[in-house]
Amino acid sequence: MKKYPISPFYEDPEARFEYRIVARMTRVSEDFILLCEKEELVTAHTMLHGVKGLSAADISKLKLIRYLHEEMGLPLEAIDLVLRYRERVKTMERQLDEMEQRLRKKEQEHQTEVLTLCRRMTKLRGE
Secondary structure: OOOOOOOOOOOOOOOOEEHHHHHHHHOOOHHHHHHHHHOOOOOOEEOOOOOEEEOHHHHHHHHHHHHHHHHOOOOHHHHHHHHHHHHHHHHHHHHHHHHHHHHHHHHHHHHHHHHHHHHHHHHHHHO
16 A cells, blocks of 8 residues: 655644654654754644644654655754755845845836936937
């Protein structure tokens, strides 16, 4: 029988999932989750009934950690470095996108200004 990975699709960013459920979703052991928490790769939150849980974002992160650890053979210390650099790259990409948007806006403003000046010059020559 083929097993299909369970993946959370949950709109609420405050939602938390118990470790036993997270372990099934990510195909790791609860001990591995505890190890990742100890290494501060994921952040557990205590839920209403006192059980620790992870957010959907942490579950996605845990899937990446599992891949990097099991498939790529990286130790958890190296994974921490990979995750931090990944976040830095994402931040830089967002900053670059913002700069490109500002540049396009300025370019449009300059084009409008040039067109306005060309029209004024045309009017002055025509008068």
